[in-house]
Amino acid sequence: MSDAAHAHDDHSHGHPTGIMRWLTTTNHKDIGSMYLWFALIMLFAAGSMALLIRAELFQPGMQLTNPDFFNQLTTMHGLIMIFGVIMPAFSGFANWQVPLMLGAPDMAFPRMNNWAFWLLPVAGLMLMASFLLPGGAVAGGWTMYPPLFIQGGISYDLTILAVHIMGLSSIMGSINIATTILNMRAPGLTLMKMPLFVWTWLITAYLLIATMPVLAGAVTMLLTDRNFGTHFFNAAGGGDPVMFQHIFWFFAHPEVYILILPAFGIVSQIIPTFARKPLFGYASMVYATASIAILSFIVWAHHMFTVGMPVTAQLFFMFSTMLIAIPTGVKVFNWVATMWRGSMTFETPMLFAIAFVCLFTIGGFSGLVLAIAPVDIQLHDTYYVVAHFHYVLVSGALFSIFAGIYYWLPKWTGHMYNETLGKWHFWLSVIGMNIVFFPMHFLGLAGMPRRIPDYALQFTEYNQIATVGAFIFGFSQLIFLAVILKSIRGGAKATDKVWEGAEGLEWTVPSPAPYHTFETAPVVK
Amino acid sequence: MKKMWQRAGMMGAALATSQAALADWAYNLQPPASKVAQDVMDLHNLIMLVCLGIFIVVFGAMFWSLLKHRKSVGHKAAHFHENTTIEIIWTVIPFVILVGMAYPAAKVVIDMKDTSNPDLTIKVTGYQWKWGYDYLNEDVSFYSTLSTPREQIENKQPKGEHYLLEVDEPMVVPVGKRVRLLITANDVLHAWWVPAFGAKQDAIPGFIRDIWFKADKIGTFRGQCVELCGKDHGFMPIVVEVVSDEDYAAWVAKKKGPVVAAATTGEASQSAEIAAEQVDAAAEAAAPAAQ
Numbered sequence A: 001m002s003d004a005a006h007a008h009d010d011h012s013h014g015h016p017t018g019i020m021r022w023l024t025t026t027n028h029k030d031i032g033s034m035y036l037w038f039a040l041i042m043l044f045a046a047g048s049m050a051l052l053i054r055a056e057l058f059q060p061g062m063q064l065t066n067p068d069f070f071n072q073l074t075t076m077h078g079l080i081m082i083f084g085v086i087m088p089a090f091s092g093f094a095n096w097q098v099p100l101m102l103g104a105p106d107m108a109f110p111r112m113n114n115w116a117f118w119l120l121p122v123a124g125l126m127l128m129a130s131f132l133l134p135g136g137a138v139a140g141g142w143t144m145y146p147p148l149f150i151q152g153g154i155s156y157d158l159t160i161l162a163v164h165i166m167g168l169s170s171i172m173g174s175i176n177i178a179t180t181i182l183n184m185r186a187p188g189l190t191l192m193k194m195p196l197f198v199w200t201w202l203i204t205a206y207l208l209i210a211t212m213p214v215l216a217g218a219v220t221m222l223l224t225d226r227n228f229g230t231h232f233f234n235a236a237g238g239g240d241p242v243m244f245q246h247i248f249w250f251f252a253h254p255e256v257y258i259l260i261l262p263a264f265g266i267v268s269q270i271i272p273t274f275a276r277k278p279l280f281g282y283a284s285m286v287y288a289t290a291s292i293a294i295l296s297f298i299v300w301a302h303h304m305f306t307v308g309m310p311v312t313a314q315l316f317f318m319f320s321t322m323l324i325a326i327p328t329g330v331k332v333f334n335w336v337a338t339m340w341r342g343s344m345t346f347e348t349p350m351l352f353a354i355a356f357v358c359l360f361t362i363g364g365f366s367g368l369v370l371a372i373a374p375v376d377i378q379l380h381d382t383y384y385v386v387a388h389f390h391y392v393l394v395s396g397a398l399f400s401i402f403a404g405i406y407y408w409l410p411k412w413t414g415h416m417y418n419e420t421l422g423k424w425h426f427w428l429s430v431i432g433m434n435i436v437f438f439p440m441h442f443l444g445l446a447g448m449p450r451r452i453p454d455y456a457l458q459f460t461e462y463n464q465i466a467t468v469g470a471f472i473f474g475f476s477q478l479i480f481l482a483v484i485l486k487s488i489r490g491g492a493k494a495t496d497k498v499w500e501g502a503e504g505l506e507w508t509v510p511s512p513a514p515y516h517t518f519e520t521a522p523v524v525k
Numbered sequence B: 001m002k003k004m005w006q007r008a009g010m011m012g013a014a015l016a017t018s019q020a021a022l023a024d025w026a027y028n029l030q031p032p033a034s035k036v037a038q039d040v041m042d043l044h045n046l047i048m049l050v051c052l053g054i055f056i057v058v059f060g061a062m063f064w065s066l067l068k069h070r071k072s073v074g075h076k077a078a079h080f081h082e083n084t085t086i087e088i089i090w091t092v093i094p095f096v097i098l099v100g101m102a103y104p105a106a107k108v109v110i111d112m113k114d115t116s117n118p119d120l121t122i123k124v125t126g127y128q129w130k131w132g133y134d135y136l137n138e139d140v141s142f143y144s145t146l147s148t149p150r151e152q153i154e155n156k157q158p159k160g161e162h163y164l165l166e167v168d169e170p171m172v173v174p175v176g177k178r179v180r181l182l183i184t185a186n187d188v189l190h191a192w193w194v195p196a197f198g199a200k201q202d203a204i205p206g207f208i209r210d211i212w213f214k215a216d217k218i219g220t221f222r223g224q225c226v227e228l229c230g231k232d233h234g235f236m237p238i239v240v241e242v243v244s245d246e247d248y249a250a251w252v253a254k255k256k257g258p259v260v261a262a263a264t265t266g267e268a269s270q271s272a273e274i275a276a277e278q279v280d281a282a283a284e285a286a287a288p289a290a291q
Helices: A003-013 A018-024 A028-056 A067-102 A110-132 A154-183 A196-227 A241-258 A261-275 A282-298 A311-323 A325-339 A348-371 A373-379 A383-413 A419-446 A457-489 B002-016 B035-068 B084-113 B245-264 B270-279 B283-290
Strands: B120-127 B130-135 B140-144 B171-174 B178-185 B190-194 B199-203 B209-214 B219-223 B238-243
Touching: A018 A028, A028 A067, A028 A110, A028 A383, A028 A457, A067 A110, A067 A154, A067 A196, A067 A261, A067 A383, A110 A154, A154 A196, A196 A241, A196 A261, A196 A282, A241 A282, A261 A282, A261 A325, A261 A348, A261 A383, A282 A311, A282 A325, A311 A325, A311 A348, A311 A373, A311 B084, A325 A348, A325 B035, A325 B084, A348 A373, A348 A383, A348 A419, A348 B035, A373 A419, A373 B035, A373 B084, A373 B199, A383 A419, A383 A457, A419 A457, B035 B084, B035 B209, B120 B171, B120 B190, B120 B199, B140 B245, B171 B245, B178 B190, B178 B199, B190 B219, B190 B238, B199 B209, B238 B245
Parallel strands: B120 B178, B171 B238
Antiparallel strands: B120 B130, B130 B140, B178 B209, B190 B199, B219 B238
């Protein structure tokens, strides 16, 4: 990205400059950067939708939107955050870091890598443009349940297409990542010596390959029910709306682990660095991650505890869901044990990593509450669920992304980021995030349903608090943008190792990392 | 820019002077009005205790470490990085805790799913955007629609106490009787829920799924639709009035009454005729028919 790296290879193979460089690049660093920029732009887009939602919910009554547009906002906020922010950001980290961590010169399939990325802006544009279509954007929830989803207008079909495209992108990216990890490790780098971030992405890649086709099947059935006279989800034709839920959640539960496993990996790189102590229980961390991935396939119906399943099914899914708490808990204990008796410093990546451990654990507690089926009967489709998944996705996945950016930006740009601004971003984000989402636990317990644009009077106070927090959290992300831009443009020169406690092959190359690295494989002892 | 400050100022003023909304800082489930709701509340309290315990242990260790094991106070890093014994311990102990929670939870699941031996059966149908109630034993049917005036929603009138939680025709049930609900939908998915009873069930078009509740106190209990069903999903509440046996019988008679009167004035519609036949057995039939 910097001029020095650029000049190096101009004469090696005369690659294009300007727009054509970015359109045709097969370089994992370029593609990684594009994924990350795309994710950041989508973060502001979907974040603005969230602010509009919270502004409407500031007081009872309809002030800013009408109910249908409100449903469009909530649906698109969810779809874009999941498919346009979190997943592309983690793909960006995979692209930048996996080859560097393995001592490989690039990904296994560099051209497919390019195409996997460029599918995303096309899909993103489709989603954003759908607001302007007749009938507006999709308004049936990101979960797309029929028969409601069958009722919608043309944007529903366009959204299905966008979901297919994003799924293709993920599958191609995953094939690339898995093949790279299994085949291109430097000599001496056995599987059980790989950085944990690589392990978590290897497992995530398998989850994606297994589940994305299931989503594709589910949304294709929606498409044919909508347009071609099928009745998969229509009882009048012999179908069943609940079958969609089974198929969808069979994809979507592993999907939530897809959204968090790379986060576990990032945090597992950062904490040992700033504790100056090796990760505690490396082997257990690998097995725990694999267990979580395998178990994730047998818990899906805990999203459906109120559909009216037979009692045996209710019990099975409750027990299997409770079981998944164990490997997750083991990981939390291992992070704490890594910190224990270390020699910690608290630069911004470590701050976000510690906040991740604390706040993701709180999200885990509310998840355990929801796992208990009788309690879930009271909490399903209320704000308690909204609180739970925002704790694990915002202070979980998103904070790990922030942590990873601060951690690796010096390696990518060659400049240390501004630590003061980083700390401002951290504290405002942590405080803001908790102000938004902690009261939502109480709202759910008190009986406020999800996906409603207006609410009964007793829910007012907590909603007002949440809205204030949302604006604090939302606007703080502008500090993050400033940090990134400033770091690209200048700042203190970063050394190769950057961080005193850093370990791994990526810290053996210069900062900024040259355009081509490890053209000769290093030997790992 | 000025508009933004004006808006912020208005928000601040609204926060400071929250009038109608008497501060409701509820932090737990609604007070139970059925044994099932009480069981669920007990389960939730148990889980919260377990979470509190884990929180204290884990966060305690973490915060201690953050304070004491930092470079700035001169702590030097140890080098250990595995310990199989402790890994086994902190896998087995959570497993035991989970089994301890699973057992009472399973009992409540089984209880909630047992819809046998009802005293009363009501068919509940979700529509876009209202509920329909059919008392199958009594041949009483009516819709239940939000009764909050549009002007309140559009901020042209001050909001009433039960804003968005009031209907024109509530469901009425007798206290202390086991009520079985057969729940379905007419168009898209809906879900019927009254938090105080701990009863929630998705309404699936083309299918009937049942739940039960037994209200153990007289009163008015409110809930909402809890499955996104389109634009007015937030505007189709549920109101259940739990009354004494006598009041229930009187209400049933009143609901059937107008149909019988219509039949005798010669304006009988098809449904009125059928209802009239059913009502033959009822006490009221004798008087109007004789007129």
